[in-house]
Amino acid sequence: MHTNDGGRAGDLDAPARQSPGAALVAWDAEAVRASAELVAQVTPADLARPTPCAEWLLRDLLDHMTAQHRGFTAAAQGRTSLSPWRVRPEPDPVDAYQRAAAHVREVFAQPGILQRRFLLPEIAADRAFPAVRAIGFHFLDYVVHSWDVAKAMGMTAEFAPDLLDAALAIAKEVPGGSTRLTPGAAFAPALPGRGGGPLDTILTLLGRSPDWPH
Template structure:
């Protein structure tokens, strides 16, 4: 999970933002089939494949996703310790099939947790933020990392137009200029005819002209890594 950057005083009051939990559900619906397909194509060397996340192999990206889902799970209780210990310290040594199974189980559990009336505020490393903002962050990360995984194995999975449009609204709130070069790469200029999925990915530094995004996430070990 990445730490939130500077935010408006009440970002959830901005017109046009989608319902956080419903958006998270839609993001999970996009990414689950990607993970299921990955399990069925497990092969030697799969976890060493490069990804659109700079300097991360597919195995490291899956470990990051697992750690992020664990953090977002905590967020449903009103607390996230970004700098805490990873929930599955042995995850990097697991096989691709076992990793994907763990991610699928955690994603199913996550939605149930967020659907159970979480508290209005969540403390992220002690800083209170609107809980809905945490769910929106989860939706953005889940959907885009699902795209990253599909791209890494050569099975493109464009985001559905409506989902991409809603995530563009979210990214406008979540991605601060100060995040560039830290959490996200410099935005790419999309073609005038680009669809919403392409525009979202370009906004987050992903695209054909930049196969390896340089955005940085923070594992809960505190180690900065490209995500």
């Protein structure tokens, strides 16, 4: 699966000509779009496939991804409740994901989004994050989750080099240490580097093996 195509080549060059914040919003939208293209190919029979996320089947991963979109959308709208972040089994995980993905892209594209602050109760209940930082968290997640879905489906996730450079810069800032060993940690401890491209480096920094399932 190739997650971008020649028809969008001009669009993929656009973030490089924007302000850093606007570029990040554009890269995030592209990562979410790529994930949605991959999820669109998931059939009911695929939902029981294993994924690179330990102990999660593809159905579980999609429910998590949907909840994260809803949580970030709520945060961008100034809502502080934990309710949107809660993972719940979806009767149709693919449809639920597509709707949540479209909504978060719509909200992140609103004028003034970069001047907002996001309360992310799953990360810190007592402080709000600048929009650029919060959207950066979301962006990195959906680069990695696109790869997760692609791997589960036996496909390939590919992104523009500039997008991967932006994601790699954020991945390098993710704290390591004992926090990654706690139950429910977003990422596993980093793995040894293997000298691959930017996507491989992002994955190993965040504790995923580019060679999964091996």
